[in-house]
Amino acid sequence: xxxxxxxxxxxxxxxxxxxxxxxxxxxxxxxxxxxxxxxxxxxxxxxxxxxxxxxxxxxxxxxxxxxxxxxxxxxxxxxxxxxxxxxxxxxxxxxxxxxxxxxxxxxxxxxxxxxxxxxxxxxxxxxxxxxxxxxxxxxxxxxxxxxxxxxxxxxxxxxxxxxxxxxxxxxxxxxxxxxxxxxxx
Numbered sequence: 001x002x003x004x005x006x007x008x009x010x011x012x013x014x015x016x017x018x019x020x021x022x023x024x025x026x027x028x029x030x031x032x033x034x035x036x037x038x039x040x041x042x043x044x045x046x047x048x049x050x051x052x053x054x055x056x057x058x059x060x061x062x063x064x065x066x067x068x069x070x071x072x073x074x075x076x077x078x079x080x081x082x083x084x085x086x087x088x089x090x091x092x093x094x095x096x097x098x099x100x101x102x103x104x105x106x107x108x109x110x111x112x113x114x115x116x117x118x119x120x121x122x123x124x125x126x127x128x129x130x131x132x133x134x135x136x137x138x139x140x141x142x143x144x145x146x147x148x149x150x151x152x153x154x155x156x157x158x159x160x161x162x163x164x165x166x167x168x169x170x171x172x173x174x175x176x177x178x179x180x181x182x183x184x185x
Contacts, residue, residue, distance in 0.1 A: 004047050004153045006164070008040040008097060010090070011150050012118060015069060015082065018139035019120050022132035026080075026121025033160040038067075038084050038118050040093045040149055044104050047153050047164070055151070056167055058100055064147040064169040065089050069118060069140060072133045077126045080133040081117035082140070090116035093149065 015036040023030035044050070067089075069082040084090055094106055094114050106114050120136050121129050148168045154161030 003155065004159075005042075005156060006044040006047055006050065006151060006153045007034075007042040007161075008044050008167075009034070009037040009042075009150045009152060010040060010067070010093070010146055011035050011037045012067070012069070012084075012142070012144050014142050014144040015118055015139075018069075018136045018142060019082070019118065019132075022120050022136060026124050026129065026132055027119050028122075028157065029119070029161075032154060032157070033162070034152065034154075036118055037150075038090055038116050039106075040090075041097045041101075041104060041106055044097075044151070045101060050151070052151075052165055055165075058097065059149055059167040060170040062093065062096060062169050064145065067144045067146045069142040069144075071140065072120070072137050073115075073117060074133075075115075075117075075122075078129075079117075079122040080120040080129040080136075082120060082136060082142075084116050084118060087116050089146070 013035065019036050020030075023036060065086070068085050070085050071083050073081050073083045075081070091114055094116075098105060121132050146169065148166050150166055151164040152161045153164050
């Protein structure tokens with residue numbers, strides 16, 4: 001259990017129709033049982049080091065919000081993705097967790113800027129990624145509620161990932177696109 005990696009994800013089941021079949025072919029994470037998602041923080045802490053109560057409190061203090069996948073984006077010629085809005089809210093989730101757990105920088109500090117995204121595919125020929133991106137774009141926009149973060153654990157490329165915990169965000173503000181209502185915790 002100690003050598004498992006962990007990730008904090010906003011899972012977006014509403015995107016599966018648009019990206020599911022493409023991810024199955026073009027995104028290694030889909031083969032590891034990781035659903036369509038926007039990464040909050042990866043890699044996170046080793047599983048034995050995670051205090052779920054503390055993590056729940058951290059997310060409970062943050063408001064839920066409405067998300068929308070609005071356009072296709074690219075990282076160079078090698079990664080096609082869908083852009084979630086409002087991007088600053090997704091970056092805010094990442095920054096909040098990173099501030100609390102500075103020993104777990106996003107993507108191990110490999111990138112200067114965190115760009116929220118939902119991967120369609122990567123590391124395949126550009127024309128193949130372009131076809132997948134164009135087909136996914138036909139489903140846009142995709143609206144979804146961001147009301148919890150999922151903690152998952154597994155070994156990259158070795159073992160299927162599993163859900164460890166659902167971490168609810170604290171409350172819903174009056175936000176267009178969210179139909180559920182809840183009060184403060």
